[in-house]
Amino acid sequence: MRVLAAMSGGVDSAVAAALAVDAGHDVTGVHLALSQHRQALRSGSRGCCSVEDSHDARRVADELGIPFYVWDLAERFTEDVVDDFVAEYAAGRTPNPCLRCNEKIKFSAVLDRALSLGFDAVVTGHHARLADGELRRSVDAAKDQSYVLGVLTPEQLAAAWSPLGGMTKDRVREIAAERGFGVATKPDSHDICFIPDGDTRGFLARRLGSLPGPVVDATTGATVGEHDGTYGFTVGQRKGLGVTAGDSRPRYVLGIEPVSRTVTIGTADLAVVDEVRTGVPTWTGAAPALPGRFEVQLRAHGTPVACEVSTGDDGLRIALAEPQRGVAPGQSAVLYEPDAARGDRVVGQAPVADAR
Amino acid sequence: MTYLDHAATTPLLPEVLAAMTEQLGRVGNASSLHASGRAARRVAEQSRERLAEALGARPSEVLFTGGGTESDNLAIKGLFWARRGSDAQRRRLVVSPAEHHAVLDSVEWLVKHDGADVTWLPVEPSGRIRPEALAEALGDGRDVALASVMWANNEIGTVSDIAALAGTAHAVGVPLHTDAVQAVGQVPVDFGASGVDALTMTGHKLGGPMGAGALLLRRDAECTPLLHGGGQERDVRSGTLDVAAIVGLAVATVTAVGRREQRAAQVGALRDRLVRGVTAEVPDARLNGAPLDEELAGGPGRLPGNAHLSFPGAEGDALLMLLDARGIECSTGSACSAGVARPSHVLLAVGADSERARSSLRFSLGHTSTDADVDAVLDVIGPVVERARRAGLGRR
Numbered sequence: 001m002r003v004l005a006a007m008s009g010g011v012d013s014a015v016a017a018a019l020a021v022d023a024g025h026d027v028t029g030v031h032l033a034l035s036q037h038r039q040a041l042r043s044g045s046r047g048c049c050s051v052e053d054s055h056d057a058r059r060v061a062d063e064l065g066i067p068f069y070v071w072d073l074a075e076r077f078t079e080d081v082v083d084d085f086v087a088e089y090a091a092g093r094t095p096n097p098c099l100r101c102n103e104k105i106k107f108s109a110v111l112d113r114a115l116s117l118g119f120d121a122v123v124t125g126h127h128a129r130l131a132d133g134e135l136r137r138s139v140d141a142a143k144d145q146s147y148v149l150g151v152l153t154p155e156q157l158a159a160a161w162s163p164l165g166g167m168t169k170d171r172v173r174e175i176a177a178e179r180g181f182g183v184a185t186k187p188d189s190h191d192i193c194f195i196p197d198g199d200t201r202g203f204l205a206r207r208l209g210s211l212p213g214p215v216v217d218a219t220t221g222a223t224v225g226e227h228d229g230t231y232g233f234t235v236g237q238r239k240g241l242g243v244t245a246g247d248s249r250p251r252y253v254l255g256i257e258p259v260s261r262t263v264t265i266g267t268a269d270l271a272v273v274d275e276v277r278t279g280v281p282t283w284t285g286a287a288p289a290l291p292g293r294f295e296v297q298l299r300a301h302g303t304p305v306a307c308e309v310s311t312g313d314d315g316l317r318i319a320l321a322e323p324q325r326g327v328a329p330g331q332s333a334v335l336y337e338p339d340a341a342r343g344d345r346v347v348g349q350a351p352v353a354d355a356r
Numbered sequence: 357m358t359y360l361d362h363a364a365t366t367p368l369l370p371e372v373l374a375a376m377t378e379q380l381g382r383v384g385n386a387s388s389l390h391a392s393g394r395a396a397r398r399v400a401e402q403s404r405e406r407l408a409e410a411l412g413a414r415p416s417e418v419l420f421t422g423g424g425t426e427s428d429n430l431a432i433k434g435l436f437w438a439r440r441g442s443d444a445q446r447r448r449l450v451v452s453p454a455e456h457h458a459v460l461d462s463v464e465w466l467v468k469h470d471g472a473d474v475t476w477l478p479v480e481p482s483g484r485i486r487p488e489a490l491a492e493a494l495g496d497g498r499d500v501a502l503a504s505v506m507w508a509n510n511e512i513g514t515v516s517d518i519a520a521l522a523g524t525a526h527a528v529g530v531p532l533h534t535d536a537v538q539a540v541g542q543v544p545v546d547f548g549a550s551g552v553d554a555l556t557m558t559g560h561k562l563g564g565p566m567g568a569g570a571l572l573l574r575r576d577a578e579c580t581p582l583l584h585g586g587g588q589e590r591d592v593r594s595g596t597l598d599v600a601a602i603v604g605l606a607v608a609t610v611t612a613v614g615r616r617e618q619r620a621a622q623v624g625a626l627r628d629r630l631v632r633g634v635t636a637e638v639p640d641a642r643l644n645g646a647p648l649d650e651e652l653a654g655g656p657g658r659l660p661g662n663a664h665l666s667f668p669g670a671e672g673d674a675l676l677m678l679l680d681a682r683g684i685e686c687s688t689g690s691a692c693s694a695g696v697a698r699p700s701h702v703l704l705a706v707g708a709d710s711e712r713a714r715s716s717l718r719f720s721l722g723h724t725s726t727d728a729d730v731d732a733v734l735d736v737i738g739p740v741v742e743r744a745r746r747a748g749l750g751r752r
Contacts, residue, residue, distance in 0.1 A: 028681070069677055072698075116747040117674060 001025045003161070004114040005123045006032065006106060007061060007068070011183045011260040012164060014060040015172045018179060019066050019163040028119070029061035029068040032110065034077040034101075035194060050196075056183050063181065073109055080104035082194050086207045088089070089231035091185055092258035093330025096300060097192055099148040107156040114159075121159045123174075126311030129165030129343045133158045135284050136343030137251040137336070137342045138166040147300050150334035150349040154285055165343070203232040212262025215243050215351030218254050218270055230256045233263050235355075236326020241265060252325065272323040278333055278350035294335040295344065298327050298352065304336060304344070316350050358684040358732040362561075362661055362722025363510055363538060368604075369563035369723070374719055375607045376565060379600040386597040394598045403599075403606035405546045410613040411557070413572045417638060419589045420602050423569040424537040424558035426582075428458035430571050430593065431533040431554040433505060434579035436466055439501040439531070441580065444656045448473045450493045452485050454511075458556075459504055477505070479705045483514030483645040484657075487524040490729060492634060497528025505532065507539035507555075511689045511702040511718055513662025514643030515543055522551035531577060537561055537569075541612030542659045550594035553577045557609070559601070564608030567700030568601035607704055612723075623665040623721045626649075630719060631663050634691040637738040642666045644703060644716060661721040666703075666712045668743035675717050678740045687718045 003025040005017035020027045031054045054070055061068035081101050088095035100283050111122050128146040129136035135157055138144040152160065164172055169188075176184035191198045208231055215225035225243030227233070232240075237253040243265070252271035255264040276298070281287075288294075291310035296318055298305070306321035318333055336344040359367075369583050384396030401415070409414045417588045432449070439446045453476045476491045477485050494500055494501050502651070503525050508515045513660035518534050525532040531553035541562035547555050549678055554577060558569035585594030600652050610699045612619075628648055644664040650657030667675060672688035679686060689700035699713035719733065 028677070067677070069673060070675070113674075113747050114741070117678065118743060242669055 001120045002026050002118060003121050003123050004110070004117075004119045005029045005066070006110060007057035008032075008125070008281070009050075009056035009183065010188075010189060011176045011181070011186050012127070012169075012172055013210035014057070014125070014181050014183050015175050016072060016163055017060065017066070017121050018064055018175070018181075020161075021066060023163070025123075027123070029057065029064075029066050029145045030110070030114075031057040031068070031070045032105065033070050033074055034074045034076075034081075034105070035074060038116075056186070058324040060181055061181065063179070071110070071113070075106055075108050077105055077194075085192075085194075086204065089204050090258065091206055091330075092230050092256035094146065094234045094328035095330045096332060097194075098300070099151055099332055102149055103151040107152055107160055111156060123161045123163050125164055127164055127169065128162055128163040130157070130160055132161040132163075133285070135346040136165065136339070137346075138165045138240035139312060139343065143169045146336075146346050147297055147302075147334050148342075150284070150332060150346045151282055152284060153282055155250065157284055171238045188285045196302055196338070201232045205229060211261055213263065215241065215263045217251075217267035218264050224265070227261075228264055230261050230263055232316045234326070235328035236271060253316065256329075268325070271325045273325075273327050273355035275283070275356050276316075276320065276327055276352055277312050277335055277354045277356075278318065279281050279353050280315050281348050283352035284346050290316075294347060295338055297334045297336065298324060307335075309335060315353065325351060326353075329353055329355075358616075358729045359724070360684065360686045360719040360721060360729060360733065362725070363659075363718065363720035364687055365560045365566065367720040367724050368565065369608055370606045370613055371493035372564055372607045374598055375700045376604040378598045380602045381750070382599075384599070385542070386599055387588065387735050388535065396597075398467055400597050400602050402598050403439060403602045404653055405418070407606040407609050408572075410610045411540065411555075411572065412548040413555075413576070413746060414548075416575060416590070417572050419571045419593050419677035420597060421571055422567055422568045423431045423560075424456070424535070424556055425458040426536055427558070427571040429462045430454065430579065430582050431556060431573075432459060432462040432502070433466060434592065435531060435554060435577065435583060436470075436472060436501045437534060438578035442578070445499050446501040447471055448475060448500045449538035450475045450477060450500055450530070452477045452479060452491065452505050452705075454483055454509055454702045455504065455506055456510055456537070459535055459549045460701075463504075472501070473499075478556055479707075482650075482708050483509050483512045483644075483706050484652075484703065485516045485521065486516065486648065488736050490521055490524045490525070493523065494528050494530055495652070497525075500528075500530045502533055502553075505534060506544065508543060508659050509645070509702060510538045511700055512664045512706070513538070513720075514645045515539065515652055515655070515657050515659065518552060519550045519653065522553075526551065537700050538659060540609065542661060544655050545613075547572045554579070559605040559608050562608050562612035565601050565604040568598065568605040571603065574580075603621045610683035615723075619723060620656070620660040623723075623725060624656075624729065626665050626725050626730055627719075627721050629727075630721070631655055631665070633730065633734040634663075634665060638667060638735060638741050640668055642668070642712075642743070644706070644708070649730065659720075661725075663719040663721070664716060665719075666708070666716040667741050667744070668715055670715050670741050671747070672714055672716050672745050674717075674744040675740060678744060679717075679733075679736070682732075682736050684736065684741070687720070689716065689718060 007013045007029045085097045123162040126145045127143040137146045195203045211229040214223040217224045251265040254266045295304040296307045308319045332349045334349040335347040386393035386397040386400045404418045405415045485640040522532045533554040534552045535556045542558045553574045555572040582595045646658040699710045703713035
């Protein structure tokens, strides 16, 4: 197979490329330049698109003896991921930019280009069992990235491959060390790559400016405070609300209303939901028969919950077996079919519209 | 493998390898006073004389450097500092925007950090700088520190009439620097006859070693050093002479200049066949730069080894990758340190739009090029361009 290896400069994609070479494929490495201000990015290793990362990726490619190129996707990344991220927050939702990047950049712009250039597949270093058009959780539950891949369609999955889903992150680092890759000990990335200092609220404040509004207590209806922008809040958030309500019980963000810029807060009993309504779903294979029973994961690294899914007005209606807190509109509700032996299989996903 | 990137670097000449290998086995610092030092100095000075003779310079006008980038930096910054030092109003630089980044970034550094102003020269669509344009930009020249115009462009291969430009600059008392990295060995270069005040050249573009170059600097040109130390090279470029590299540089220069006419005819014929063949396979491919057979002041108006083409609708880096996969090595022009392909600043300077600038490839031929290399390109260029076009431009 002619395989295009997307190489971020991190240890995972380095090992994925190496394993693709070992498997006998004709591999070409590509690093995606995603930032329009590359030199301005900090020089650490936690982001995914600094000049150093590009160099790290190139070093590995050279050691593997495979061709290596940098593809400039900064314009599309800015439009499809960064601007979308800002717009979603402005609309009172909580987006997942990694999921958006997989959907629009890695498995769309890059995959399309790879296929038209004559490649058969794109190999990535995602921690997920991703082969033969099926997407399942990684054996390393703590590192599992199937959630941010849940948006992929059958066409995208058919040409996507990750060889890392069957091993732990520790094993990935071991393989990198055995091969003498300099990135073997490179720290994991945790932040959003285009917010290198990790200050999401500060980033949004620079993009959106001050948009003050009231903080309202759900029980009393009273305005209990002011905020500088709804983008500083996420449904389910408890810390940093900056208000004191009438009593000492903790308060949580219950809802964000972008037009009046109202942030509604309330006590723990009000913050739980057992029904989630979504927008239009996408499926990783044939659409399942509904209603049906699945497990749903409602945010990255969230705990899966049993649920019953039926068709709703504009999307899905998901009845949760156990009430959940912090189900934020804009996040993706990823549905899994449990399978302890082969790994839970991702069935599809839909964006959370509302929860009650 | 089909190597068509001689403008990036060209294979070492066998006679260079032999001369350098011999010298590398010898001890001696050319600044030492004992016998070993004297022997090393003798070799370095013989090399200086031979290089000077090949390029129409006097030996004392040859300053050995670490290559083209250093020579450009030394000329731009050194001449600027010296000229402004003797008259504070001379802080303007008059420069072509199609220069190599070694010149452009030196200029921009002076603007940003040292109070320089810059006037960018208008560039002809062919890539040439006309003396009239230089004259207009210089004005009365009183506020100008120096002008810099490359002898031949590294991307599109266009040659400018450097002697005429030097005359124009001197008419208002302004010194002219020229980056002749691509020109030496490909077109006639005579430092003295051209009248330029400073000329950059380097070894590895003509079969010499990397990391060895020279700045030819007129005796009366004042130049403030970048490197301070032992006072070598007229006190303008301190540092122990790398005698083996200098021997290699001189042998390469003498050899390339000596064989220039015969080689230019050979390489030019291959290049012409390549361009004709490519445009037959891809009818809307467009040649950038000066016409293939253009003459200028009695010499070629375009580097004989340069073929620079745009392929509308195909992205340069997709073409490069597809050709690379088929064993053909060429270039898209300039790449930043992270390897991101940017639209060529040279093509933008000659008035191309960003689309055309992104869709171009440079094939550069040299002393090892053969008919088989040309055939290899012609065999695949049609399907490669077609596939790259299907891959689109990666943008909306």
